[in-house]
Amino acid sequence: GNPLFASGGITIFEVMNELAQKYQAINLGQGAPDTDGPADIREAAAKATMELSNQYPPLAGVPELLQAVADHNKRFYGIEVDPKKEVLVAVGATEGLADVILGLVAPGDEVILIEPLYDSYLPMVKLAGGIPKLVRVTPPHWELPREELAAAFSEKTKLILINSPQNPCSKVYGDDELQFIADLCIKHDVIALCDEVYEHIVFDGRKHKPLMTFPGMHERTVRIGSAGKTFSLTGWKIGYITACAKLMEPIKKAHQFLVFTVPPALQHGVAYGLNKDDEYFETFTAEMQAKRDFLMKGLKEVGFDVLDSQGTYFITCDFRPLGYDCDDVEFCQIMIKEAGVVAIPVSAFYQGEDGGVRHFVRFCFCKQEEKMAAAIERMKKAF
Ligand code: PMP
Numbered sequence: 001g002n003p004l005f006a007s008g009g010i011t012i013f014e015v016m017n018e019l020a021q022k023y024q025a026i027n028l029g030q031g032a033p034d035t036d037g038p039a040d041i042r043e044a045a046a047k048a049t050m051e052l053s054n055q056y057p058p059l060a061g062v063p064e065l066l067q068a069v070a071d072h073n074k075r076f077y078g079i080e081v082d083p084k085k086e087v088l089v090a091v092g093a094t095e096g097l098a099d100v101i102l103g104l105v106a107p108g109d110e111v112i113l114i115e116p117l118y119d120s121y122l123p124m125v126k127l128a129g130g131i132p133k134l135v136r137v138t139p140p141h142w143e144l145p146r147e148e149l150a151a152a153f154s155e156k157t158k159l160i161l162i163n164s165p166q167n168p169c170s171k172v173y174g175d176d177e178l179q180f181i182a183d184l185c186i187k188h189d190v191i192a193l194c195d196e197v198y199e200h201i202v203f204d205g206r207k208h209k210p211l212m213t214f215p216g217m218h219e220r221t222v223r224i225g226s227a228g229k230t231f232s233l234t235g236w237k238i239g240y241i242t243a244c245a246k247l248m249e250p251i252k253k254a255h256q257f258l259v260f261t262v263p264p265a266l267q268h269g270v271a272y273g274l275n276k277d278d279e280y281f282e283t284f285t286a287e288m289q290a291k292r293d294f295l296m297k298g299l300k301e302v303g304f305d306v307l308d309s310q311g312t313y314f315i316t317c318d319f320r321p322l323g324y325d326c327d328d329v330e331f332c333q334i335m336i337k338e339a340g341v342v343a344i345p346v347s348a349f350y351q352g353e354d355g356g357v358r359h360f361v362r363f364c365f366c367k368q369e370e371k372m373a374a375a376i377e378r379m380k381k382a383f
């Protein structure tokens with residue numbers, strides 16, 4: 001097969017899901033809620049299946065969803081876009097990322113990626129023929145190494161990919177850091193691809209601020225959201241891309257040959273969801289924060305060194321205080337077998353040549369409290 005895929009393994013999330021099944025372990029690994037999103041959104045999709053067309057919708061998406069994405073951008077961030085030309089619906093953020101990377105990166109272009117990184121980024125950059133330039137943030141503070149980042153920009157840089165809130169480290173980029181990135185993009189004439197799937201999962205009174213809203217950035221930023229995260233409907237795989245018309249054109253051209261269109265009924269469901277009142281979004285954020293607090297307290301009681309979680313579904317912990325000095329993959333195996341709990345080794349998100357961070361694991365908290373409580377009890381017993 002293509003060495004790009006054949007030389008790698010199956011994604012860590014799938015591997016851990018299989019182990020969870022095999023050992024009947026409680027799965028706090030993959031970022032997927034264990035309860036489905038709002039019934040009214042699901043009903044809107046069901047109704048659309050029965051009452052509206054189930055044939056190929058327009059390439060960019062159904063007009064109702066394009067409008068809803070534009071309205072959501074305006075309501076939450078003051079971003080104004082033309083829904084007809086500047087929004088594209090994709091099969092999840094994952095296909096959206098592929099559309100943007102394949103559409104905008106030409107062979108030989110350099111792409112700056114910040115580790116830890118979501119697993120699809122690097123393969124897509126390589127598939128496009130891009131040259132990845134990895135810059136790393138590391139625990140416990142995940143601070144942006146500014147000099148190193150500035151040095152990663154060159155004449156060949158086409159794109160920088162920013163994921164804030166960032167999976168798995170739960171970092172929300174501050175205004176200051178975003179301004180620093182914006183300045184570099186403007187100085188070097190670089191496009192920013194912003195994976196903002198966790199835009200509504202930010203904690204402690206923080207507000208998500210898209211890089212697209214920074215002066216001079218609107219025309220050079222592509223923003224991606226996901227209904228999977230915002231409405232706890234990960235299986236639907238509906239993502240949405242916002243970009244100025246000039247950038248959107250080549251992105252659409254990649255999309256047309258990857259999937260062409262996205263199931264219309266689900267798009268109608270998501271349009272209904274994005275139009276929900278502010279209360280839905282506020283309640284969702286508050287519920288996620290309560291779950292974070294619940295799991296964080298438990299993990300501290302187990303004895304982990306628990307790092308800050310500013311956003312996303314995740315908490316990262318250093319397991320060394322439990323008396324283990326092995327690497328994170330081994331620790332996860334031990335935890336599955338001895339405690340019956342699944343987490344994700346953070347090294348899986350570091351794909352640079354010289355290995356990564358080795359003593360940290362990621363727990364997911366978009367789960368029912370009883371399940372998290374049971375996992376905590378198991379870990380307390382085992383460790
Ligand atoms: N980006 C990040 C940072 C993610 O964590 C995920 C995983 N859910 C995705 C993209 C993919 O989102 P989707 O399921 O909408 O494809």
Ligand code: GLN
Pocket residue numbers: 011013014029030031032167
């Ligand atoms: N984004 C999810 C996570 O980080 C997983 C999505 C996937 O399985 N590819 O857990």
